[in-house]
Amino acid sequence: MTIRFHFEDIKESDKQALERYFNEKKIGRLKKLLLHGNFELAKFNISAKYHKRHDIFIVGLGLNFAKNDLRSQEEGHALLEAFDLALDCLISQLRKSESKLHDK
Numbered sequence: 001m002t003i004r005f006h007f008e009d010i011k012e013s014d015k016q017a018l019e020r021y022f023n024e025k026k027i028g029r030l031k032k033l034l035l036h037g038n039f040e041l042a043k044f045n046i047s048a049k050y051h052k053r054h055d056i057f058i059v060g061l062g063l064n065f066a067k068n069d070l071r072s073q074e075e076g077h078a079l080l081e082a083f084d085l086a087l088d089c090l091i092s093q094l095r096k097s098e099s100k101l102h103d104k
Contacts, residue, residue, distance in 0.1 A: 007049075
């Protein structure tokens, strides 16, 4: 899996915390769901932005694999909170798309 992080107005400590959190705790969920060699070919994009005016983080996730393009975006007052919400949304989309592939 190719993983690309993009940050805008995020502190360096928050960047490292998100990268470590994803690589240590969340990548396993994606491995379980991406079947039949799709994990090695998948492209995962993480975009995080901090809005000073509204004091929120916006996290957008994108997953490209086997002609599928899944996207999710969530907001939260904590970076990891917004990331978890976006990842949960993306995982539910992934479950639906994998079940459609296996039902055929």
